[in-house]
Amino acid sequence: MFYCENCYLLNEENTCAFCGSRLTRGPKPDDYCFIGNKCSPWAEMLHGILEDDYIPVIIRQWSPRTAAYTGEVGTRTDFFVPYSELDHARQLEQALMDSSFEQPDPETDE
Numbered sequence: 001m002f003y004c005e006n007c008y009l010l011n012e013e014n015t016c017a018f019c020g021s022r023l024t025r026g027p028k029p030d031d032y033c034f035i036g037n038k039c040s041p042w043a044e045m046l047h048g049i050l051e052d053d054y055i056p057v058i059i060r061q062w063s064p065r066t067a068a069y070t071g072e073v074g075t076r077t078d079f080f081v082p083y084s085e086l087d088h089a090r091q092l093e094q095a096l097m098d099s100s101f102e103q104p105d106p107e108t109d110e
């Protein structure tokens, strides 16, 4: 596992898949890692549950101007957490997204 300081991304190979930089080291516990991006209202909700669990999260909001440049609609928020909290944050994100889906149809239950 290698860590790109430019992109805050973890890579399996020693070349960053995003920026192409040569990577020389793995992640340290306090390296911030990109976990994903969300649009409103999910961005605000995820930010809230991460803070509730005392995860030091960094967010980067894409301005409407940036969004227009990339062809995306609306404001998008990128989330970064320390490598040591990465699994924890992903679990919280998964729980949030799972809770947003309706329960399976009872007929499909075994």
Ligand SMILES: [Zn+2]
Pocket: 004, 005, 006, 007, 008, 009, 016, 017, 018, 019, 020, 021
């Ligand atoms: Zn990179």
